[in-house]
Amino acid sequence: MNVPTTQGVLDAGARLAAEAARFTSFGWMRGTSGNLSEVVTRDPLRLAVTASGLDKGELTASDVAVVGPDGGPVEVGGIAPLTPSAEAGLHARIAGLTGADAIVHVHALNAVLAGHHWPGGVRLRDVETLKGIGRLAHDDEVVIPVIVNSQDMNELGDRFEAAYDPRTPAVIVADHGLYTWAPTLKRARHVTECVEWLLAYAIAIR
Numbered sequence: 613m614n615v616p617t618t619q620g621v622l623d624a625g626a627r628l629a630a631e632a633a634r635f636t637s638f639g640w641m642r643g644t645s646g647n648l649s650e651v652v653t654r655d656p657l658r659l660a661v662t663a664s665g666l667d668k669g670e671l672t673a674s675d676v677a678v679v680g681p682d683g684g685p686v687e688v689g690g691i692a693p694l695t696p697s698a699e700a701g702l703h704a705r706i707a708g709l710t711g712a713d714a715i716v717h718v719h720a721l722n723a724v725l726a727g728h729h730w731p732g733g734v735r736l737r738d739v740e741t742l743k744g745i746g747r748l749a750h751d752d753e754v755v756i757p758v759i760v761n762s763q764d765m766n767e768l769g770d771r772f773e774a775a776y777d778p779r780t781p782a783v784i785v786a787d788h789g790l791y792t793w794a795p796t797l798k799r800a801r802h803v804t805e806c807v808e809w810l811l812a813y814a815i816a817i818r
């Protein structure tokens with residue numbers, strides 16, 4: 613057992629704010645959409661997640677909420693209680709299931725377009741950039757799963773669990789956006805950039 617420290621949460625918040633600003637500049641977090649999280653403790657599971665309703669290009673280190681395994685807010689001394697994203701429950705579910713310590717959720721247009729074109733999953737193979745998501749550049753058929761959207765995070769979490777392939781660090785939520793995960797936030801950034809590129813490529817050559 614350990615407990616999240618104020619400094620640990622603020623450090624995570626600073627990293628989340630920096631990534632959110634980067635993704636906003638890419639046009640992947642329009643309006644106040646999307647959310648990012650980092651695991652701050654595993655036992656019990658606690659995540660720092662970007663707070664709801666804020667411009668993701670203007671976050672500061674303290675614009676985070678701490679949530680437990682169900683996505684509900686957990687109080688940490690020295691951290692102002694902000695409302696976590698409504699999607700925090702899915703972040704916690706992904707962290708628990710995949711073991712990843714960083715989760716990225718963006719409303720990247722190419723993810724929504726790809727989900728529209730291939731509701732049964734996006735098939736990719738024989739592209740060098742697949743190496744960027746831990747797969748092979750040749751003779752490796754990769755399927756990015758597509759799950760049906762829901763406002764109920766338990767339902768969405770069940771769909772995620774059913775679609776999850778441990779070899780593929782990304783899932784598209786149809787008519788909504790993209791989730792990716794990795795051991796670190798920087799690695800999750802690289803995965804997100806590569807997946808978005810691969811989806812743009814698949815759409816362009818279809």
Ligand SMILES: [Zn+2]
Nearest residue numbers: 646699788789
């Ligand atoms: Zn979303």
